[in-house]
Amino acid sequence: MPLPVFRPEDDPGPDFLHLLRKMGQDPFAGPALGENRAVEITHATTIVAIRYADGVVMAGDRRATAGSSIAHRGMEKVQPADRHSGVAFAGSAGIGMEMVRVFQLQLEHYEKVEGSAVSLEGKANQLSQLLKSNLAMAMQGFVVVPLFAGYDRRQKRGRIYSFDPTGGRYEEPEFHADGSGGRDARTTVKLGWSEGMDRNATVELAVQALYEAADEDSATGGPDLVRGIYPTVATITEAGYERLPESDVAERFAAVIASKSRKGLSL
Amino acid sequence: MPFYVAPEQFMKDKADFARKNIARGRPLIATAYADGILICAENTSKTLHKVSEIYDRIAFAGVGRYNEFDQLRRSGVQYADIKGFQYSREDVDSRSLANLYAQHIGNIFTHEMKPLEVEILVAEVGIEATGDQIFHILYDGSVVDEDRFSVLGGEAEAITGRMAKAFRAGWKLPEALKAASTALKGPDKPVAVPDLEVAVLARSESRRSFRRIEDAETASLLGLPEAVEAAPGDTQPGAGGELADLPKTGAGDPPA
Numbered sequence: 001m002p003l004p005v006f007r008p009e010d011d012p013g014p015d016f017l018h019l020l021r022k023m024g025q026d027p028f029a030g031p032a033l034g035e036n037r038a039v040e041i042t043h044a045t046t047i048v049a050i051r052y053a054d055g056v057v058m059a060g061d062r063r064a065t066a067g068s069s070i071a072h073r074g075m076e077k078v079q080p081a082d083r084h085s086g087v088a089f090a091g092s093a094g095i096g097m098e099m100v101r102v103f104q105l106q107l108e109h110y111e112k113v114e115g116s117a118v119s120l121e122g123k124a125n126q127l128s129q130l131l132k133s134n135l136a137m138a139m140q141g142f143v144v145v146p147l148f149a150g151y152d153r154r155q156k157r158g159r160i161y162s163f164d165p166t167g168g169r170y171e172e173p174e175f176h177a178d179g180s181g182g183r184d185a186r187t188t189v190k191l192g193w194s195e196g197m198d199r200n201a202t203v204e205l206a207v208q209a210l211y212e213a214a215d216e217d218s219a220t221g222g223p224d225l226v227r228g229i230y231p232t233v234a235t236i237t238e239a240g241y242e243r244l245p246e247s248d249v250a251e252r253f254a255a256v257i258a259s260k261s262r263k264g265l266s267l
Numbered sequence: 268m269p270f271y272v273a274p275e276q277f278m279k280d281k282a283d284f285a286r287k288n289i290a291r292g293r294p295l296i297a298t299a300y301a302d303g304i305l306i307c308a309e310n311t312s313k314t315l316h317k318v319s320e321i322y323d324r325i326a327f328a329g330v331g332r333y334n335e336f337d338q339l340r341r342s343g344v345q346y347a348d349i350k351g352f353q354y355s356r357e358d359v360d361s362r363s364l365a366n367l368y369a370q371h372i373g374n375i376f377t378h379e380m381k382p383l384e385v386e387i388l389v390a391e392v393g394i395e396a397t398g399d400q401i402f403h404i405l406y407d408g409s410v411v412d413e414d415r416f417s418v419l420g421g422e423a424e425a426i427t428g429r430m431a432k433a434f435r436a437g438w439k440l441p442e443a444l445k446a447a448s449t450a451l452k453g454p455d456k457p458v459a460v461p462d463l464e465v466a467v468l469a470r471s472e473s474r475r476s477f478r479r480i481e482d483a484e485t486a487s488l489l490g491l492p493e494a495v496e497a498a499p500g501d502t503q504p505g506a507g508g509e510l511a512d513l514p515k516t517g518a519g520d521p522p523a
Contacts, residue, residue, distance in 0.1 A: 001346070001349070001350060001353075002367070003342050003343075003346055003367040003368065003370070003371050004342050004345040004346055004349070005338075005342050005371065006342075011341075012345075016348060019345055019348075019349065020349065020352070023349055025349070025352075025353065101352075102352075105348060105351075105352055108348070109344065109345075109348045112319070112320055112321070112344045112348075113341055113344050113345075115314075115316065115319070
């Protein structure tokens with residue numbers, strides 16, 4: 001690979017996707033597949049973001065499905081985008097993972113080239129542009145729906161952005177959940193949410209939402225007690241992105257299961 | 268060409284031109300210390316940096332014409348990010364980047380009317396101290412691989428002499444910084460803290476090891492009284508403060 005040297009009028013600036021295209025490597029340039037798809041697409045499922053007093057809690061299950069079978073049990077759908085933001089995705093797993101990778105690199109690349117970080121809203125807009133680049137693939141069924149949340153260091157609060165497959169970007173004032181179990185998760189959060197919740201209550205609410213989503217949606221993975229795989233839960237505050245240790249998440253799920261068992265499960 | 272100029276004369280003129288202009292620039296020192304690599308430059312600007320991050324374990328520094336070495340820096344970031352995307356983060360190394368820079372700068376020196384008036388440095392911190400690498404690339408594309416320290420810019424010889432006397436293998440950051448900042452102008456006229464640009468590649472668990480050391484911390488490392496007045500928490504990790512730490516890691520660690 002040569003050293004990329006551009007004339008000022010050709011320089012892609014801090015835009016990593018543009019740079020990749022200039023070097024002939026568009027990550028979203030998929031071939032047209034036509035109507036009859038023979039490929040089984042892996043899908044990823046429930047993701048949640050909830051705003052609270054110190055920032056945002058993000059959570060997501062770990063299951064990926066291909067049709068009705070489980071494709072992967074330990075997928076990480078919630079990942080740090082940079083120090084003060086996180087990104088999660090539902091939908092086509094391969095493209096979703098690639099989009100997250102390009103997004104992470106995009107933010108880092110901008111920061112290194114420009115010497116300063118993009119604003120939180122700027123980051124959300126960047127993700128929206130990545131989604132738009134994938135529109136041709138989305139039209140063929142490879143849909144990805146990300147969820148972006150972070151701590152806005154200028155406004156000193158947590159902020160959440162939801163997206164649609166065409167790149168539409170919507171700021172959510174309180175919380176959001178997406179994916180096949182998103183509706184169940186959203187309802188659970190809606191019933192339990194209040195302004196200014198503390199970290200503990202919010203993490204508990206996120207865990208509950210994932211539990212309910214897994215209870216109703218076959219494509220959402222619950223806590224896997226046999227293998228010890230638990231959903232990802234992370235907080236994003238002024239101190240940055242911090243993933244909860246798996247043991248902590250395990251305890252919280254155990255508490256939910258215990259309270260449900262006491263009540264007696266209603267079918 | 269209407270007049271004949273001997274190739275020797277032509278090259279010598281170009282080299283003299285580049286050397287003269289680089290020597291006017293303020294100097295810069297990079298040195299290995301126990302827990303990483305320290306880069307210390309004399310720079311009166313707070314925003315136009317001489318030292319910057321290229322990749323997880325790689326830093327860049329340049330002296331001479333700002334627009335020329337900044338363009339090289341950007342190319343380096345672009346090269347490293349694409350390579351890491353195409354292969355893996357582990358596959359991005361300073362040696363191949365230094366070679367590319369050398370080829371690029373050498374090409375310009377040979378084929379263009381005006382050579383680049385820059386000297387640059389590519390440093391990489393290893394997992395172990397034996398893996399630390401410092402490459403010094405000159406205006407004509409020649410590369411020097413240094414294992415103790417490297418001096419770029421004006422008065423390089425005098426500074427190298429002072430630095431050689433002070434250097435001790437495996438020294439700690441405060442000692443290395445004190446020696447480097449003293450060597451820049453000599454013991455009788457030390458560079459004031461606000462005119463120092465200091466950054467380290469810190470050997471740690473963090474993915475991104477580049478960290479700028481702000482004035483308050485520099486003063487405290489040098490044992491100067493300015494440290495007392497400075498507000499704690501004034502120093503921020505990373506290039507722009509928004510140090511992205513992707514898989515498995517926490518924030519940029521403070522130096523030992």
